[in-house]
Amino acid sequence: MRVTDGKEFTSYMRTVRKRTLEVVRAVPPERTNWRMSGDSMSVIEIVQHIASVEKALWGAALAREMAAARLDEFPRDSMDMATALTYMKDVRAGSEVFWSGLGIEKLREKVKTPTGDLIQLDRWLVLAAEHEIHHRGFIHAYRKIWGLSSSPIYGLTYEDLKQLLAR
Numbered sequence: 001m002r003v004t005d006g007k008e009f010t011s012y013m014r015t016v017r018k019r020t021l022e023v024v025r026a027v028p029p030e031r032t033n034w035r036m037s038g039d040s041m042s043v044i045e046i047v048q049h050i051a052s053v054e055k056a057l058w059g060a061a062l063a064r065e066m067a068a069a070r071l072d073e074f075p076r077d078s079m080d081m082a083t084a085l086t087y088m089k090d091v092r093a094g095s096e097v098f099w100s101g102l103g104i105e106k107l108r109e110k111v112k113t114p115t116g117d118l119i120q121l122d123r124w125l126v127l128a129a130e131h132e133i134h135h136r137g138f139i140h141a142y143r144k145i146w147g148l149s150s151s152p153i154y155g156l157t158y159e160d161l162k163q164l165l166a167r
Contacts, residue, residue: 005104006099006106014096016132017132020132022151027043028146046139051088053131054128055071057128063097068113102121111124
C-alpha cells in the first residue's frame with residue numbers, strides 16, 4: 001500500500017476497522033475475557049491494544065508531536081467490551097481528523113518512531129493497518145480454538161473459494 005492522500009487513507013482505515021469490528025462482534029459475550037494463556041491478551045484487551053497503539057503511534061499523539069507517544073494502559077480486566085469499543089471509537093475519531101487532513105507535503109515529513117529512528121510519515125502510516133490486521137488475526141484464531149467458524153473477510157471462506165475455482 002502506498003499512502004498519497006490523507007482522505008483516501010482514512011477511507012481505507014475505515015474498511016480495516018469495519019472488518020475488525022465484524023470479527024469482534026462475532027465473539028460470544030462469555031468469551032470476551034478468555035485468554036489462551038496467562039500472558040496472552042483477551043479479546044477486550046486486544047481491542048484496547050489496537051486503539052492504544054493507534055493513538056500513540058499513528059493517531060492523535062502523532063498529530064501533536066510527529067513522534068510516538070506514551071501508550072494508554074489499562075489494568076487487566078478493568079473494562080467490559082462496550083467500554084473498550086467506545087475507547088476504540090473515540091481514538092479512531094481523533095485519528096481520522098488527523099489523517100483526513102494530510103496532504104502530500106505532510107506525508108513526506110519524517111516522524112520519530114519509538115526506537116528513535118526517523119521514517120517518512122506515508123510509510124509509517126502503512127503500519128497502522130498492518131498492526132490492526134495482525135491483531136484481528138488473533139481473534140480469528142481464538143474463534144477457531146473455541147470451535148467457532150472464522151468470519152470470511154471478503155465474503156468467501158477458503159472452502160467457498162476452492163469450490164468456485166474448481167469449476
